[in-house]
Amino acid sequence: MGRKKNLLKKFLKGTVSDEEAKKVEMWLDSATQGNNPWENLSEDKKAAFLTDLKSRINTAKLPGKKNTGRSTSWVWLAAASVIILLMIPVYVLWMKPSAEINTKVVIEKVAETNMAQIKQLQLSDGSKVWLNAKSRLRYTDSFGSHSRDVYLDGQAYFEISRDTKRPFVVHTSSWQVTVLGTxxxxxxxxxxxxxxxSVLSGKVAVQSTRQQKTPAAILHPGEQLEYDKRSHELNSEVFAHDQQPSWIRKEVVFYHTKMEDIAGYIKRNYGLAVSFANPSLSETEVSGNFGKIEDAKELLEILCLTINAEYKANGKKILITEMH
Known part of the structure; x- marks a missing residue:
């Protein structure tokens, strides 16, 4: 390929021998046979291409060459043909209408929250979303045009505008939750x-991202599905669903919540790293409505009293041990 390019350059400069010129002519002849992209262009595009090409050739300073019997028009046509061979892929792409070229750039939008922060946003389809502390919601700028997909890391409460033609889909690391309006x-x-x-109204379909062949679980109002990442166990429960989740009101409410998950809650809302001296403490479950608690110390004291434990603080590190 490199030898051909060099020979074509020499041809355009007029420095080829008669034998080399014949080789170029043979290439030009073969280019008119078979599948030539030039033939796929419309007449208007061909005319525009040749007009631009002729302008380029006329303004170029090509060195003179010995008279080989070829007319100036032949030199121009040969040069045009050679450049077409070299440049046609670029020109075909360049002259395509923008509608024929997929130049759409997908722009990702991100909403996220900091420690102890709750954020409310409204999507373009009218759906409302509340993000809990240290959560992240991603979606594209084309959301709602053909589909309604969002990607969640953390916790969020959704009030979805009904659209039977475009289901609303929440993707997490573990599940895919599909709804119409709920x-x-x-x-x-x-x-x-x-x-x-957890479903407060309407109906949702929950599908595992790891077990696509498993039938989706259908949840109705007042039903909650819980998945254990380690044991891969699924449990369904019934809960009171008369109002929005308590965390939106910044109330501390736990329902059969393991202390290891409560440690994550404390990290996200108070910035403290909680560890346990005994692994059994991390598996202990806590239930209760503790209202609004602004001070982490108050919450830690209530929790330790509930599970018969005590804690020691070292800066932002908290160690929970069994009561002696």
């Missing part, structure tokens, strides 16, 4: 062992 809560923090989906 109110529901999804919690799937990377650091938490438990993943939950």
């Amino acid at each position: 109110h529901f809560d999804v919690s799937d923090y990377m650091e938490d062992n438990d993943v939950t989906v």
Whole structure:
């Protein structure tokens, strides 16, 4: 390929021998046979291409060459043909209408929250989303045009505008939750062992991202599905669904929540790293409505009293041990 290019350059400069010129002519002849992209261009595009090409050749300073009997027009046509061979892929792409070229750039939008922060946003389809602390929601700028897909890391409460033609789909690391129009809560923090989906109104279909062949679980109002990442166990429960999740009101409410997951809650909302002296403490479950608690010390004291434990603080590190 490199030898051909060099020979074509020599031809355009007029420095080829008669034998080399014949080789170029043979290439030009063969280019007119078979599948030539030039033939796929419309007459208007061909005319525009040749007009631009002729302008380039006329303004170029090509060195003179010995008279080989070829007319100036032949030199121009040969040069045009050679350049077509070299440049046609670029020109075909360049002269394509923008509609024929997929130049659409997908822009990702991201909403996220910091420690102890709750954020509310409204999507272009009218759906409302509340993001809990240290959560992240991703979606594209084309959201709602053909599909309604969002990607969640953390916890969010959704109030979805009904659209039977475009289901609303929430993707997490563990689940894919599909709805038409409903109110529901999804919690799937990377650091938490438990993943939950709770439905307040409407109906949702929950599908495991790891076991696509497993039938989707259908949840109705007042039903909650909980998934254990370690044991891969699924449990369904019934809960009171008369209002929005308590965390939106910044109330501390736990329902059969393991202390290891409560440690994640404390990290996200108070910035403290909680560890356990005994692994059995991390598996202990806590239930209760503790109201609004602004001070981490108050929450730690209540929790330790509940599970018969005590804690020691070292800066932002908390160690929970059994009561002696």
